[in-house]
Amino acid sequence: MSDVQTPVKSTLTVTVDNITIEVAPGTTVLQAARIIGGDVTPPAMCYYSKLEGSGGKCRTCLVEISAGSAKDPRPMPKLQASCRTSVMDGMVVKNITSDKVPDARAGVVEFLLMNHPLDCPICDQAGECHLQDLGYEHGNAGTRFEFPRRTFEKEDIGPNISLHMNRCILCYRCTYVADQITNTRCHGVLDRGDHAQISTLISKAIDNDFSGNMIDVCPVGALTDRTFRFKNRVWFTKPVSAHRDCDKCCGEVTLWYRGDDVLRVTARKDQWGEVENSTKDGKTGWICNTCRFDKKDTKDWTIEGPMKVSRHSVISQGHYMKMVKGAETFTKVMGGRDPKILMHIHDVSDVNPEK
Ligand code: SF4
Numbered sequence: 001m002s003d004v005q006t007p008v009k010s011t012l013t014v015t016v017d018n019i020t021i022e023v024a025p026g027t028t029v030l031q032a033a034r035i036i037g038g039d040v041t042p043p044a045m046c047y048y049s050k051l052e053g054s055g056g057k058c059r060t061c062l063v064e065i066s067a068g069s070a071k072d073p074r075p076m077p078k079l080q081a082s083c084r085t086s087v088m089d090g091m092v093v094k095n096i097t098s099d100k101v102p103d104a105r106a107g108v109v110e111f112l113l114m115n116h117p118l119d120c121p122i123c124d125q126a127g128e129c130h131l132q133d134l135g136y137e138h139g140n141a142g143t144r145f146e147f148p149r150r151t152f153e154k155e156d157i158g159p160n161i162s163l164h165m166n167r168c169i170l171c172y173r174c175t176y177v178a179d180q181i182t183n184t185r186c187h188g189v190l191d192r193g194d195h196a197q198i199s200t201l202i203s204k205a206i207d208n209d210f211s212g213n214m215i216d217v218c219p220v221g222a223l224t225d226r227t228f229r230f231k232n233r234v235w236f237t238k239p240v241s242a243h244r245d246c247d248k249c250c251g252e253v254t255l256w257y258r259g260d261d262v263l264r265v266t267a268r269k270d271q272w273g274e275v276e277n278s279t280k281d282g283k284t285g286w287i288c289n290t291c292r293f294d295k296k297d298t299k300d301w302t303i304e305g306p307m308k309v310s311r312h313s314v315i316s317q318g319h320y321m322k323m324v325k326g327a328e329t330f331t332k333v334m335g336g337r338d339p340k341i342l343m344h345i346h347d348v349s350d351v352n353p354e355k
Pocket residue numbers: 167168169170171172173174175198214217218219220222223
């Protein structure tokens with residue numbers, strides 16, 4: 001037997017959709033794809049990088065592994081959950097270049113929507129719901145499900161959070177928040193299989209200081225903010241970054257304005273829809289319930305400026321950060337004369353009178 005040991009490599013090479021990068025050992029395929037970014041990144045409904053143990057529940061992040069590693073380049077026989085598969089040196093992954101993945105993902109979306117009500121028009125999560133986005137991208141126009149959908153009564157868990165279990169996809173993210181971010185875990189997944197549901201034990205109120213973060217991690221509209229419920233559609237609001245000195249949390253938030261009113265306060269989210277790290281200490285910027293539910297006045301906050309919204313998001317519709325007006329050519333084409341106003345609207349209409 002040889003005494004010579006193979007040196008452990010400090011970086012591993014992985015190729016995702018024909019783009020090759022080096023990553024640290026222990027990186028998952030999903031994290032590697034996120035490093036590349038853009039379209040090659042698989043969707044993730046249950047994985048949340050800031051919550052330990054998350055992932056492996058929803059199967060939306062399935063990818064094809066066409067070569068397992070440089071040492072053993074055989075393809076993996078089944079599609080793999082990218083959030084739970086570690087990169088091997090020389091691994092070749094296909095996401096958008098795979099023939100099998102779109103079909104499989106469409107099947108997963110069909111399963112996720114099996115019991116999920118199609119109530120986007122009245123759901124507060126509409127416009128920022130990951131399942132809605134997935135449904136548009138991979139879903140079918142109709143359903144093949146012929147049985148009655150499972151339904152639950154709406155439940156208020158604590159004074160500020162509403163649980164609409166019909167919409168829950170059992171991603172477990174909120175239970176990890178309860179477990180890891182708050183100090184009083186009192187809700188979780190009860191029962192199994194088709195009977196599984198998120199609930200507080202005997203409807204015990206969730207009243208600890210960080211429980212509101214469950215709303216931010218919920219990828220669908222199952223957990224919603226009762227102080228914002230039915231107040232507005234998210235795409236009519238204007239998100240603004242702001243901060244305050246808070247003795248419980250980082251105090252760095254997004255304020256969602258309609259006119260001069262702060263309708264909602266949330267943690268700041270990154271491009272993957274996850275809570276961003278705080279600029280103060282680099283730790284996850286979870287916010288406390290005081291900042292989230294009790295500070296709805298502009299004077300409570302120091303405003304930093306408009307939040308950057310992806311131009312693909314429906315939330316960016318109607319927000320013009322900087323309007324560039326076209327050059328006025330009227331005077332020029334009129335040979336230097338100013339246009340003559342032929343009629344003043346208020347002379348002929350009483351609607352919206354001048355003040
Ligand atoms: S309530 Fe939301 S966060 Fe909690 S398991 Fe259901 S879908 Fe996931």
